[in-house]
Amino acid sequence: MKVRLRNPDREVELEGGRPVGAVLDELGVAVDTVLVIRAGELITRETPVHDEDELEIRPVISGGAG
Amino acid sequence: MIEIRRHHAAFCTEHFLAMFRTQVEKAIRRFQMMEPDDRVMIAVSGGKDSLALWDVLLGLGYDVTGLYLGLGIGVYSDRSHDVAQAFADARGARLRTVDLERDHGYDIPTAGRRGSRSTCAVCGLSKRYVFNRAALEGGFDVVATGHNLDDEAATLLGNTLRWQTEAIARQSPALPARDGMVKKVKPLHRLSELETAAYAFLRGIEYVVEECPLVAGNTQLRYKEAINAIEHTSPGTKSQFFLGYLERGMPLFSAEDRAELHACEACGQPTTGRFCAFCRARAQVLGERLGGGAETPDRQVAEELADEVLPVEIYDRAGR
Numbered sequence: 001m002k003v004r005l006r007n008p009d010r011e012v013e014l015e016g017g018r019p020v021g022a023v024l025d026e027l028g029v030a031v032d033t034v035l036v037i038r039a040g041e042l043i044t045r046e047t048p049v050h051d052e053d054e055l056e057i058r059p060v061i062s063g064g065a066g
Numbered sequence: 067m068i069e070i071r072r073h074h075a076a077f078c079t080e081h082f083l084a085m086f087r088t089q090v091e092k093a094i095r096r097f098q099m100m101e102p103d104d105r106v107m108i109a110v111s112g113g114k115d116s117l118a119l120w121d122v123l124l125g126l127g128y129d130v131t132g133l134y135l136g137l138g139i140g141v142y143s144d145r146s147h148d149v150a151q152a153f154a155d156a157r158g159a160r161l162r163t164v165d166l167e168r169d170h171g172y173d174i175p176t177a178g179r180r181g182s183r184s185t186c187a188v189c190g191l192s193k194r195y196v197f198n199r200a201a202l203e204g205g206f207d208v209v210a211t212g213h214n215l216d217d218e219a220a221t222l223l224g225n226t227l228r229w230q231t232e233a234i235a236r237q238s239p240a241l242p243a244r245d246g247m248v249k250k251v252k253p254l255h256r257l258s259e260l261e262t263a264a265y266a267f268l269r270g271i272e273y274v275v276e277e278c279p280l281v282a283g284n285t286q287l288r289y290k291e292a293i294n295a296i297e298h299t300s301p302g303t304k305s306q307f308f309l310g311y312l313e314r315g316m317p318l319f320s321a322e323d324r325a326e327l328h329a330c331e332a333c334g335q336p337t338t339g340r341f342c343a344f345c346r347a348r349a350q351v352l353g354e355r356l357g358g359g360a361e362t363p364d365r366q367v368a369e370e371l372a373d374e375v376l377p378v379e380i381y382d383r384a385g386r
Contacts, residue, residue, distance in 0.1 A: 032260050032298065035264060046069075047067075058263070062113055063281035063282075
């Protein structure tokens, strides 16, 4: 499963077959601090993801620009 | 679907967008932020919060004009302006632009290197000054900013850790006009950063996802991380902290709001001193003298800026 992380932009390959929350745990990312986007839609931490999926994990925390 | 853990709920797109708009309307009504015929200026950065707020206010029928401040932070600023302009063009909305370098003689990277304040502090100071002045000169009734629940909770934590009681007293989401200061409102203060990002995404708003390249490690970010660490295990703590302050804490600090203002001798904007913080910081960055007196040593200016209660800082001492 291809996972695109932002700020800084990078891409990692992770295993699917588990809920989004488990992927976030592996990455050390708190669930309330990111949007998880699959095929143009937001998905929640309980949504199962698969090896063929492509995810974007987009941080929502902003330090100052607003 | 979007899950909001503090509400113990997951929303479909339609109901999430409705909930978001309802929260903004509730904030406006509760704090009498704006009237239907007010001329509203919104401070626009190109980020998710300001564009989400602009979108909601336009949808609610308010007369809203955007103001973008060019900070001179290379391609980041160029892209931010392009995104804000594209948003305005797509909706037939008005966007005004002030450029720090063109209109005031310095940019933020230079100010960060030459001045005695942190880059984020001088950036926040510059924004508050420019937005207030532009709104007054443009005849606007109110300035709206995209500060969200996370921003406000982080600022309150910082003010509380240092017991900055005057700043705590002024952390209302609606500050009335006074002595050369236009009314300021924060209609997103009931909504978290996750919610504003989700709103922008679900509304198809293109916003600048990239973080400002100068912001790494700033104090506000550290406070947000600390609060989010608590929120992760105890959802709802963040809103209890800030919204609880508004209901029960803020009235206890009202006696601390006592700054008296008069006109800056250089620019006429309100200040508690002889010259306002903006003019003093700008003079320091440009190596200019204010008022024909001897040039003030950098160290002394830094100490004065840190100690004095200055109008451009009154709204948000943690800097934004």
